[in-house]
Amino acid sequence: MLSQTAEYALRTVLYLAARQGDRLFRVSEIAEELGIPQNYLSKTLHILARAGVLHSSRGKNGGFRLARPANEITLAQVVAPFSGPTGERICLLGRVACSDSDPCPAHAKWKAVSNQVSSFFGETKVSDLQESPVARVKR
């Protein structure tokens, strides 16, 4: 459903959300903890920073943190830069023009499902996916 890259982004954001507030986190430590190739994650997080989801600082003692509180970041904002299924609904049959007024045969049925996916990403906040401390310890 999500591309590999979008999944990395989401996992990193959740990782940072769970530890928010105290300090900046280096790419090297995030990458090691989450099992993601470091240089690839570096590029991915850079994109997230440009998108305004993360804040980055270069140089010694630099690193990444969330740019805003976790309850002000939607999943859509996290995966959008990696062309997740978050954006506008796309015609199932690939028609360039497919709308309520000029629908493809799948339009009505697909729209309902597609809207559910869109609103999941658009309305779910990062904070909605934070595990409680207890649950996190349990794992």
Add this chain to the structure above:
Amino acid sequence: MLSQTAEYALRTVLYLAARQGDRLFRVSEIAEELGIPQNYLSKTLHILARAGVLHSSRGKNGGFRLARPANEITLAQVVAPFSGPTGERICLLGRVACSDSDPCPAHAKWKAVSNQVSSFFGETKVSDLQESPVARVKR
């Protein structure tokens, strides 16, 4: 949402469903009508035939037709050979083990949405997407 290949498959199946009964259809004519590269479509339809969705005949006057009535073919069966989002629900965070009893933080919310997508593909029949003759003429 669907890969290009899966979209080709679905469009071809709908094309055949709209003309079902009379005869076999050559790859060349389907490809031209739908604007799909012919050799690529040939490969794709061969896969659909092996999957039991289409029937193919070789040789002169050969071609493709639906293997079963359009109301007995689900969208899932059409896109499954091309790894559409039809199969089992996949963990949004990429965990190999993610279940009701061992859920990732996104599990509960994502499951509900994901089930909707699965059941759309699993329960919608090809016949459900056939345009009425009137609508088809209108286009």
Add this chain to the structure above:
DNA sequence: GATAATCATCACATTGTTATGATAATTTAA
């Protein structure tokens, strides 16, 4: 049979995504 039509398959080119490593730019701190 011979021929033409047609699907099946092989080989390869092109493109996009994912991944890796190397280097540049920036910042802190000694």
Add this chain to the structure above:
DNA sequence: TTAAATTATCATAACAATGTGATGATTATC
């Protein structure tokens, strides 16, 4: 002001998806 740490960026490799061209296999018809 220099050195070390760290993100930013570049180059490129590996792989999968997509597309193209050529050839093989099968069938209907003459």
